[in-house]
Amino acid sequence: MTMSKPYVVGIDIGGTNTVFGIVDARGTIIASGSIKTQKYSEVEDYVKNLSEELTKLIVQEKVADQITGIGVGAPNGNYYTGTIEFAPNLPWKGVVPLAQMLSEKTGYPVSLTNDANAAAIGEMTYGAARGIKDFIMITLGTGVGSGIVINGQLVYGHDGFAGELGHVIMRRGNGRLCGCGRTGCLEAYASATGVARTAREFLEIRNEQSLLRQIPIQDITSKDVYDAAIAGDKMAAEIFEYTGNMLGEAFADFVAFSSPKAIVIFGGLAKSGELIMKPIRESLDRNILPIYRGKVKVIPSELKESDAAVLGASALGWEAK
Amino acid sequence: MTMSKPYVVGIDIGGTNTVFGIVDARGTIIASGSIKTQKYSEVEDYVKNLSEELTKLIVQEKVADQITGIGVGAPNGNYYTGTIEFAPNLPWKGVVPLAQMLSEKTGYPVSLTNDANAAAIGEMTYGAARGIKDFIMITLGTGVGSGIVINGQLVYGHDGFAGELGHVIMRRGNGRLCGCGRTGCLEAYASATGVARTAREFLEIRNEQSLLRQIPIQDITSKDVYDAAIAGDKMAAEIFEYTGNMLGEAFADFVAFSSPKAIVIFGGLAKSGELIMKPIRESLDRNILPIYRGKVKVIPSELKESDAAVLGASALGWEAK
Numbered sequence: 001m002t003m004s005k006p007y008v009v010g011i012d013i014g015g016t017n018t019v020f021g022i023v024d025a026r027g028t029i030i031a032s033g034s035i036k037t038q039k040y041s042e043v044e045d046y047v048k049n050l051s052e053e054l055t056k057l058i059v060q061e062k063v064a065d066q067i068t069g070i071g072v073g074a075p076n077g078n079y080y081t082g083t084i085e086f087a088p089n090l091p092w093k094g095v096v097p098l099a100q101m102l103s104e105k106t107g108y109p110v111s112l113t114n115d116a117n118a119a120a121i122g123e124m125t126y127g128a129a130r131g132i133k134d135f136i137m138i139t140l141g142t143g144v145g146s147g148i149v150i151n152g153q154l155v156y157g158h159d160g161f162a163g164e165l166g167h168v169i170m171r172r173g174n175g176r177l178c179g180c181g182r183t184g185c186l187e188a189y190a191s192a193t194g195v196a197r198t199a200r201e202f203l204e205i206r207n208e209q210s211l212l213r214q215i216p217i218q219d220i221t222s223k224d225v226y227d228a229a230i231a232g233d234k235m236a237a238e239i240f241e242y243t244g245n246m247l248g249e250a251f252a253d254f255v256a257f258s259s260p261k262a263i264v265i266f267g268g269l270a271k272s273g274e275l276i277m278k279p280i281r282e283s284l285d286r287n288i289l290p291i292y293r294g295k296v297k298v299i300p301s302e303l304k305e306s307d308a309a310v311l312g313a314s315a316l317g318w319e320a321k
Numbered sequence: 322m323t324m325s326k327p328y329v330v331g332i333d334i335g336g337t338n339t340v341f342g343i344v345d346a347r348g349t350i351i352a353s354g355s356i357k358t359q360k361y362s363e364v365e366d367y368v369k370n371l372s373e374e375l376t377k378l379i380v381q382e383k384v385a386d387q388i389t390g391i392g393v394g395a396p397n398g399n400y401y402t403g404t405i406e407f408a409p410n411l412p413w414k415g416v417v418p419l420a421q422m423l424s425e426k427t428g429y430p431v432s433l434t435n436d437a438n439a440a441a442i443g444e445m446t447y448g449a450a451r452g453i454k455d456f457i458m459i460t461l462g463t464g465v466g467s468g469i470v471i472n473g474q475l476v477y478g479h480d481g482f483a484g485e486l487g488h489v490i491m492r493r494g495n496g497r498l499c500g501c502g503r504t505g506c507l508e509a510y511a512s513a514t515g516v517a518r519t520a521r522e523f524l525e526i527r528n529e530q531s532l533l534r535q536i537p538i539q540d541i542t543s544k545d546v547y548d549a550a551i552a553g554d555k556m557a558a559e560i561f562e563y564t565g566n567m568l569g570e571a572f573a574d575f576v577a578f579s580s581p582k583a584i585v586i587f588g589g590l591a592k593s594g595e596l597i598m599k600p601i602r603e604s605l606d607r608n609i610l611p612i613y614r615g616k617v618k619v620i621p622s623e624l625k626e627s628d629a630a631v632l633g634a635s636a637l638g639w640e641a642k
Binding site: 132133134148150151153155156157158159160161162163165167168170171172180181182208249252253254256257258259261263287289290291292296304 | 337380383451454455470471472474476477478479480481482484485486489492493501502503529555570573574575577578579581582608611612613616620
């Protein structure tokens, strides 16, 4: 890469914490810090404090004149406007012009998008999708998010909100209630919460023994299901198969849309490795339209989860104007 | 538009006929002709004859040195390679390097894509999608095809075969058998054939009277359903509602992918007007994720159906190299 200023800043705004880091062109985080998002009921105070902490870090690293730009990943972040719009898990209501506020305070150009899009850009810049021009990033966390890359460009859509693949409908008519208010969304099944719901359903409907019966049913998490599966529990393995099967069904439809070369899986569930990857691949192969069969790789993210949010956001900093 | 050569040629290759025309920058077809696709069991003979007929037309119009390029729309056409690949309804088997063959015979640059993509480019260049950078074209004909435009560019995918939205799964588990060998595809419900199948199902399952009962059940076509609906038949109207409802459900998922500003409907069924458009719009509004609600227009194509295939293909001629 030829660029006069060799560093970018990545900021990941989460409901609880905001993490930031200074990143070089190879994706190494040379320094990082964090503040508590929840502490700031007024966004002005938040931006002021974030800018001060970030400036301290930049001065400490002696890179003040070597920063190309700042990239921000935030829930409900709109790339076109640089605003955060009606984010249910952040303390600030309505439409917040965060990119502009942060640029005014820090003096650097700021680019902003939602967290799943930032992850996709990070994967393309530093991770498993390097050199791949057509791929879909699926983030399996508390929810199911996505970032779609077509011909090397992230898909934002006409309003900046494209790529809500956690909300395609997988079960029509009698699907699970989703946080979005509709029923049957992929997210209601394939998120960490969805996996826990599947566990509760299986435990209630079936009679067979399972390690999961040792846990109070309302307390079961996807981590418990993972631990039980690793310990050889048959029902836990079937919960992963059920989840992977649904993801494979969904991916077959995604492929019919943009015919990607790869689907990259990121987030907590992706760390379950072959427990989830194998049923996904088998289901995709079973459900895919024949003209696409054998052409699409399903691969795990290559970004370290603790770094990925900051790295993904930082990658956007290279194009901030 | 500033271009030295003011005309393009559009060629639409169908299973029965091949239609071609010389088109100006405003989308006026100044001259056209056709040959019978089916007559040529050898593709060499086909290309030779097509080139001769086309050259005759070009000479007759005195525009031989004013043609920018030739655009071709063909079933299973691959934009990247200029080949037609395993098209079930054409007489030539395997992979046919049609763009190259035609370019060698005519001396003009040739660009090729599938028919639904060509229709989308035509709509963007001359029709209802002028000035719209993000839209999805849905063609409702014998099958259901699609062309997806994101940020002003047609989506081809990594292999040239993106945009098979007729083959997303709308009914899982107990869906109708589709021509692709799978079950539950949108095409099995929302194509002209799908509408006729719905009519047969309704007639068999229900007892109420309908004008459609005057037609032998295996002979019913989507045109018959249209005629009955126009004549005030209640069951026929419900068949359109059923079809529109499913299209609206599908569109809600498409919107979650690329967040288009418009969905443009083209083809025989689109000509049914509000009979199909109203239930589509109502269903989309009911099924769409709240952040997109009210932002997406569903509009009919503005291209005359008899001209659209040639116009769409010709639009590709402007970028042929």
